[in-house]
Structure formats: C-alpha cells, structure tokens
Amino acid sequence: MSKAILIKTGQAALSLLALLALTFSLVRFTGDPAFFLLPPDATPEMEARLREELGLDQPVVLQFFMYVGDVLSGDLGTSFRSRVPVTDLIIQRIPATLTMGAAALFLTLIVSIPLGIYAAYWRGSPLDAVARFVAALGQSVPDFWLGLILILVFAVFLGILPSGGYGSPQHLVLPAVTLAFASIAGLVRLLRSSMIEVLGSDYVAFHRMKGLPEGQILWKHALRNAGLTTLSFAGVITAGLFTGSVLVETVFVWPGVGRLFIEGVNFRDFALVQALMLLFGTAYIVINLLVDVLYTVLNPRLR
Numbered sequence: 001m002s003k004a005i006l007i008k009t010g011q012a013a014l015s016l017l018a019l020l021a022l023t024f025s026l027v028r029f030t031g032d033p034a035f036f037l038l039p040p041d042a043t044p045e046m047e048a049r050l051r052e053e054l055g056l057d058q059p060v061v062l063q064f065f066m067y068v069g070d071v072l073s074g075d076l077g078t079s080f081r082s083r084v085p086v087t088d089l090i091i092q093r094i095p096a097t098l099t100m101g102a103a104a105l106f107l108t109l110i111v112s113i114p115l116g117i118y119a120a121y122w123r124g125s126p127l128d129a130v131a132r133f134v135a136a137l138g139q140s141v142p143d144f145w146l147g148l149i150l151i152l153v154f155a156v157f158l159g160i161l162p163s164g165g166y167g168s169p170q171h172l173v174l175p176a177v178t179l180a181f182a183s184i185a186g187l188v189r190l191l192r193s194s195m196i197e198v199l200g201s202d203y204v205a206f207h208r209m210k211g212l213p214e215g216q217i218l219w220k221h222a223l224r225n226a227g228l229t230t231l232s233f234a235g236v237i238t239a240g241l242f243t244g245s246v247l248v249e250t251v252f253v254w255p256g257v258g259r260l261f262i263e264g265v266n267f268r269d270f271a272l273v274q275a276l277m278l279l280f281g282t283a284y285i286v287i288n289l290l291v292d293v294l295y296t297v298l299n300p301r302l303r
Contacts, residue, residue, distance in 0.1 A: 005293050016282065020067070020071065076090075076275040078271055080271055089260060093256050096249075097249070097254075100176055103176035104179040104180035105180075112187035115184075115188050138184055142247075143179065147247075147252060150174045151164070163252075175254055178251070186233065187233065190229070231294065239284040243258075243279075257279070
C-alpha cells in the first residue's frame with residue numbers, strides 16, 4: 001500500500017511541474033503585457049526599462065526557470081497592474097471564496113447523500129423521479145444561467161434576498177445554491193447508481209436475513225461500499241467548489257479569487273493570472289492526491 005501511495009505522490013509532483021509549465025506558457029499567448037501597461041505615447045526607453053523591471057527582456061527559457069525558482073521560494077510575483085505582491089491580493093480575496101465553497105460543499109453533502117440513498121432504495125417512486133429530474137437538470141443548466149434565474153426570482157420578483165454583494169448570511173444563499181446545484185446533481189446520479197448495485201448484492205441480502213434494521217443496512221453497510229465508488233468524484237466536486245467559482249462570483253459580484261482571476265485576464269496581468277491558475281490547478285492535484293490516498297487506505301482489496 002505504501003508503494004502505491006508513493007507512486008501517486010510522484011505522479012502528483014509531475015503534474016505540478018507540468019502545471020507550472022502550462023501556466024507559464026498559456027498566459028504568454030494572450031499578448032505582450034508591456035503593450036497594455038505602457039501609455040500610448042511611451043518611448044522605446046520606457047518600454048525597455050519596463051521589460052527589464054518585469055524580467056521580460058530575458059530569454060523565455062530563463063524566464064521559466066526564474067518563475068519556478070520564485071514559486072518554490074514562495075514568491076508568486078508582483079501584480080503588473082497594482083504593483084502589489086500577488087500573494088497579498090490572493091490572501092485578501094480567498095476568505096470569500098472559501099466561505100462560498102464551504103457553504104456549497106455543505107449543501108451538496110446534506111442534499112445529495114440522503115437523496116441518492118433513498119432514491120436507490122425506493123427505486124421507481126416519486127422521490128426517485130425527483131432525484132433523476134434534479135440530476136438531469138443540474139448537469140444541463142449552466143451555472144451563470146441558473147444564477148441569473150435565481151436573482152430574477154428571489155431578488156427582483158420576491159425581493160427576499162440580495163442580488164449580489166458580500167457581507168451577510170443573506171448574501172451567501174444564492175451564490176452557494178448556484179455553485180452547489182451541479183455538484184448535487186452529479187453526486188446524486190452517481191450515488192444512486194452505486195447504491196442500486198450494492199443493494200442488489202448478496203451481502204446486503206445476508207444482512208437482511210440476519211434481521212438487521214434497514215437503516216443500519218443502508219447507512220452503515222451499503223453506503224460504505226457504494227461510497228468508495230463515489231469517493232473520487234466527490235474529490236473532484238470538492239476541488240471544483242473551491243476553485244470553479246469564477247462565473248458564479250462574477251454573476252453575484254462576489255469578491256473572491258474567481259473574480260480576481262477575471263480581473264487579471266482583462267488587464268493582462270501575467271503574474272496574477274499565473275498565480276491563480278497555479279492555485280486552482282494545485283488545489284485539484286492535492287485534493288485528488290488525498291482522495292487517492294484515502295481510497296487506497298479504505299479499500300480492503302488494495303490493503
């Protein structure tokens with residue numbers, strides 16, 4: 001088991017290195033930052049001085065190795081636009097994103113797990129039909145469209161919730177529901193399918209023959225086995241809830257790192273975009289590594 005964990009850790013390290021190269025390369029395809037930072041009447045001397053200051057006068061390969069060295073030392077660079085360390089900008093915005101992600105994750109778990117379990121247990125019932133409708137709707141409706149509909153209904157027509165902003169629990173409701181809806185749909189669909197398969201297995205029939213209560217069979221024995229198949233997907237969902245909020249934050253004017261990313265793209269702020277892409281990608285890699293390790297520990301066949 002330890003060998004498998006070491007292999008997965010090595011794969012994660014290689015993924016991080018590939019992520020560094022990808023983030024460094026992609027942002028440079030969007031244009032020259034000096035062109036956007038300099039005024040229209042800038043002289044060649046001003047352009048040369050700016051390129052030297054930003055390190056853009058060096059060969060691309062050297063720029064990449066300098067970038068990797070800075071990242072490993074904890075220096076994510078300085079924002080080209082605001083001249084503030086990128087780390088400071090991220091620290092200012094990340095609490096809002098973590099708040100919305102945690103609320104969306106809480107909603108996802110308390111809704112999708114019971115709904116997926118009982119939809120499988122009462123297969124063909126009205127509850128099962130509701131679960132399948134939610135799964136189909138959640139995986140076909142874009143986040144930004146759902147957010148606009150929720151704003152129209154609850155903020156414009158009913159006037160019971162704010163349409164955007166940050167600062168109170170009421171401001172959190174609509175963004176969290178919007179962000180969680182697709183995750184709820186995916187987890188309900190996968191958990192329902194896994195539970196249907198597990199509930200038809202021999203060992204569940206054996207537990208019923210022993211006279212165990214149905215609640216204990218569902219929540220202790222069946223869910224433990226069905227949960228292993230959904231664990232990897234749950235890890236992807238968790239990472240997405242904390243990093244995939246770019247459109248949701250934009251729709252609800254939520255001051256998180258997703259909106260900060262859009263601002264960095266609009267102003268061709270290479271350092272900021274690089275740092276945020278690295279942050280998002282690292283979150284996915286680390287969370288998936290933890291899920292893989294947890295799956296290895298919990299799966300008796302791998303043990």
